[in-house]
Amino acid sequence: MIAVIGQVTALLKRGALVTAANWEAVVVQFIAESAFKALLLVPIVGAAFLLALLVGGALHELFTWDVREIVGLVVGALSAHPLALAAYLTGVAIIIVGGSILMFAVKAGTVAVLVAAERQAPTLEQPPLRTAVVRRAGHFTWERFLAGSDRHAPPFIGLGLLLLGTYVVAGAAYLGAVAGSYRTIVGAGPGLGATLVAAAASVWFVATLTAVHLFYLLAQIAIVAGDCSVGPALRAVGTLLRREIRLVAGVFGAVLALVVLATVASVLATALLGFVGFVPVIGIAVLPLQLLAWLGRGLLFQFIGLTTLTACACLARGGAEKLRLDAAPQRRVPTPPRAAERTA
16 A cells, blocks of 8 residues: 555656646646637627527626526527527537537647657656756657647547547436436425435536546547557556556545645635725735636646646556556565685
């Protein structure tokens, strides 16, 4: 157990240092994800304008509503006009699929850079840590990024569309299970059964999405490391999980703990900024502080995600074998007796 913890620590340290040396990849991923989220705002803004025309009211008041309320009201208002509702949902689907394809192509270049950087990086995880050694792990150039994106984008897009389809199937199964169990239990009589079933279905849904995302991340690494298509990459992921399941579980468990801590810190910082916003004079500085908090939070979560990817890339190429040897205790070899002692 102690050896596994030491190997996981070394993997995460190597992944963090290689990712820090290629910090441009973190920024590129953050910009791409922010652009995708901005694209998702287009149907929300269109829904707000549509609500202003259908139900009346000031537009600025509609933007104070929750996103789910706006979309729900639009779908409810368009339910009497099936063609208009189908056109709206088709537009939303086009935006989601198009933005996702852009994200998959960008991720292909990022993974290609980080996998190559981890493969060529020196031994960073062992002290002493020097800035010059970390700089030697820098591998990012726009030429390498674009070449990796151009080479690996087709299998990444296929894998990403498979991921979206899995999300849709899992979400439909989750909603169907919750709705069906609720109707069955409520029809039989009052009780907490529906709540327990919904909670169990929610736990299953989150666990399923987590496992799918883990498999998806490892498949991305396998595509780049093996320069292969989706099918061989999925088989390689199965082999890796059978061989290094403890290390993979340890890496993702540690990263999950870091994500939880970062999320709690982000929520507390947001609440603190909201409290400061009520102060008459100091509240003027809340907007730039919120912008800096949003920027820092986005870059931090991208860095954690790419650190996980780089650590798993070390596992995929068999780098954990060296870490296992380094972490193993050295056995003392008995000194052979001297010739004089043997003669005596």
